[in-house]
Amino acid sequence: MKARTMTSFERVTTALNQREPDQVPLFLFLSLYGAKEMGMSVQKYFSQPDHVVTAQLKMKAKYRHDCLYAFFYAAIEIEAMGGEVVYTDCGPPNTGQPVIKSSSKIKTLDLPRVRTNRCLIRVLEVIQQLKAKVGTGDPIIGVVMSPFSLAALQLGLGKYLELLYFDRHSFRTLMQKNSVFCIEWANAQLEAGADAICYFNPLASPDLIERKTYLNTGYPIDKLTLSQINGPTAMHLASGMTLPVVKDIIDTGAAVLGFSSQDDLDQIKQETYPNICLLGNLNGLEMVHWNTDQARQQVRLIIDKVGPGGSLILADNHGEIPWQVPEKILLAISEAVQHYGRYPLDGNKK
Numbered sequence: 001m002k003a004r005t006m007t008s009f010e011r012v013t014t015a016l017n018q019r020e021p022d023q024v025p026l027f028l029f030l031s032l033y034g035a036k037e038m039g040m041s042v043q044k045y046f047s048q049p050d051h052v053v054t055a056q057l058k059m060k061a062k063y064r065h066d067c068l069y070a071f072f073y074a075a076i077e078i079e080a081m082g083g084e085v086v087y088t089d090c091g092p093p094n095t096g097q098p099v100i101k102s103s104s105k106i107k108t109l110d111l112p113r114v115r116t117n118r119c120l121i122r123v124l125e126v127i128q129q130l131k132a133k134v135g136t137g138d139p140i141i142g143v144v145m146s147p148f149s150l151a152a153l154q155l156g157l158g159k160y161l162e163l164l165y166f167d168r169h170s171f172r173t174l175m176q177k178n179s180v181f182c183i184e185w186a187n188a189q190l191e192a193g194a195d196a197i198c199y200f201n202p203l204a205s206p207d208l209i210e211r212k213t214y215l216n217t218g219y220p221i222d223k224l225t226l227s228q229i230n231g232p233t234a235m236h237l238a239s240g241m242t243l244p245v246v247k248d249i250i251d252t253g254a255a256v257l258g259f260s261s262q263d264d265l266d267q268i269k270q271e272t273y274p275n276i277c278l279l280g281n282l283n284g285l286e287m288v289h290w291n292t293d294q295a296r297q298q299v300r301l302i303i304d305k306v307g308p309g310g311s312l313i314l315a316d317n318h319g320e321i322p323w324q325v326p327e328k329i330l331l332a333i334s335e336a337v338q339h340y341g342r343y344p345l346d347g348n349k350k
Helices: 008-016 033-038 042-047 049-063 076-080 118-134 147-155 157-166 168-192 211-216 218-226 243-252 265-272 292-306 327-340
Strands: 140-145 196-200 233-236 256-258 277-282 312-316
Touching: 008 312, 033 042, 033 049, 042 049, 049 118, 049 327, 076 118, 076 147, 118 140, 118 168, 140 147, 140 168, 147 157, 147 168, 147 218, 157 168, 168 196, 168 218, 211 218, 211 243, 218 233, 218 243, 243 256, 243 265, 265 277, 265 292, 277 292, 292 312, 292 327
Parallel strands: 140 196, 196 233, 233 256, 256 277, 277 312
Antiparallel strands: none
């Protein structure tokens, strides 16, 4: 007897519970890619919630993947703080000048109130509209920057590293403020209808900060912050290597770990199963140059190595599909998941 086809929400929930769904869930993190879908500039696309809602629904139907992605761009949190956003024609919006000019400004820094900030309200409106349209059939993913990594955007990476290593008092003050903001921002998205929060935290990766320093600085902040977010969270290191900090991330209480294309597939499965669901690890940059056969091979490799037993959501390893990835590659990825990702996996080898 053929097993019933699950909804996307059921499929993802089953994977989160470390069980095998009907097939491996696929998340295509299509944020600015929606502007390409709609044939408009990135700036115009993100100016109206209706644009984002329409594109998310169109792309989900086209690529048959398993999430709706409410993420705009990382710089939106800096924009909400009064900072500059720099737009490009075919890439994600970036921050301009740092909003914190010196550590002396941290003590008097006022962070925005989420529910009255016009930038953040746009995101909440997208989530509300998507929820009204899909109900409980499709998971809606909200996004926050971790307090620990947000500071790099607020100060600029160089000044932030100086703060982190040489001014722990100012660092702790900033972390306390960022944590309050992060918790409010995450919970507002959940209240608007998001089903889970992607917690971007690239500075937790040993590619950027050595593990010992992270454990003494960012880790306690992450653990405290995640404990006050009222829904499941995915710790995502934005393509940074995860294996050296896997056990630390599991201990934060995150339900999902976004892992890197640098991570060994056999080892990451061994280190995480059945304690945390894995999300990844297609290389978005290499994806730009793949042909359809390469896309299918990469999908099959990840599913074969990490899929057994469930606890895998296939996705790119950075949390954003680059504009330059051809549509045919995304379609090939989706088709390969339909073919190789059906459970039981042993029947999908041809």
